[in-house]
Amino acid sequence: MSSKQQQLVVILGTGGTIAGRAESADDNVGYTAAQLGVEQLVAAVPALASRRLEAHQLAQLDSKDMDFATWQLLARCVAQHLSRPEVGGVVITHGTDTLEETAYFLQRVLAPVKPVVITAAMRPATSLVPDGPQNLLDAVCVANDRYASGVLVAFGGSVFDAEQVRKVHSYRVDAFAAADGARLGLVEEGEVRWLLRTRLPREAIGLARIERDAEQWPRVQIVMNHVGADGSIVHALVAQGLDGIVVAGTGNGTVSTGMEAALREAQSRGVRVLRSTRCDAGPVMDLPGALPSAGSLSPVKARIELQLELLV
Ligand code: ASP
DSSP states (O other): OOTGGGSEEEEEEEESGGGOBOSSTTOSSSOBSSOSOHHHHHHTOGGGTTSOEEEEEEEEEOGGGOOHHHHHHHHHHHHHHHTSTTEEEEEEEOOSTTHHHHHHHHHHHHOOSSEEEEEOOSSOTTSSSOSHHHHHHHHHHHHHOTTOOEEEEEETTEEEETTTEEEOOSSSSOOEEEGGGOOOEEEETTEEEESOOOOOOOOOOOGGGGOSOGGGSOOEEEEEOOTTOOSHHHHHHHHHOOSEEEEEEBTTTBOOHHHHHHHHHHHHTTOEEEEEESSSSOOOOOOTTSOOBOTTOOHHHHHHHHHHHHTO
16 A cells, blocks of 8 residues: 555535435435435445545535535635645545536646545435445545546546536436546546546646635626527626626537627627537537637536636
8 A cells, every 4th residue: 555545535525415315215316415414424334434534514515506605615625635744635525416517616726736536426325225335435545546636526436537527417327427538547446447647737726716705706607509599598698797608509619690699799798708519528629700619618617617717
């Protein structure tokens, strides 16, 4: 065992289905998320008893309701624990619904060298066969792995990158995948088998950028291009007042004539516009004269990127 593997792992609980409870063991959908404390989640995994762990409850919510104030708290808390020399990595228990957004946010703000591993579950803790305990154990193993670095997601036996990971299924326990198939590794009996180790270095944005009161964060909304999209939703949003719009375009970020006109008008009124795609994978290529592209970011991650830019 390397010295890194003996380092302390801090587990931060935020709620989600992994901490959810249902009335009966055969109910995997009619449950209430965010009911069990993080200490209870750890206690449910006997294999964690011999690990050097510390657990803290940071929030207790269904991740469909994740908010900017909790993100601020989480980013600060993760940074504080990572700065402790005895801490080798941090694990965050989260809901699956917005896990990919929290992962991307933390990666962009902190770009940590030590691993920050987010995990979750599709089935509540009361399920006949819950997936949370194995996912939590896997996440701790990843956080202890000497090659792990940055914000990662451990789920269903796979390790994903914060930028690539997406929830791709609404029910199955293998609910996550990497866009363009770029899964980083597999967790097998407590060992991580890395498949991909290359990561493009991107600088941390830093905690100072997210200091502004969460109530005052830029308002960025997502709209979608589709058959008959006429841009009226963009006009309605601009009339309400907002700072940015991400359009989930069709294919290579294409938008209808009406949607394009509405977005250009929004731009002329000072609203920042980014073009992503509603496709499950693949980038939006920049074209001369086209609305700015979000590259390979999904619409929800492009929204975070734009928000962070607008926070300058
Ligand atoms: N609604 C839940 C959440 O995101 C779903 C889950 O965790 O699987 O918190």
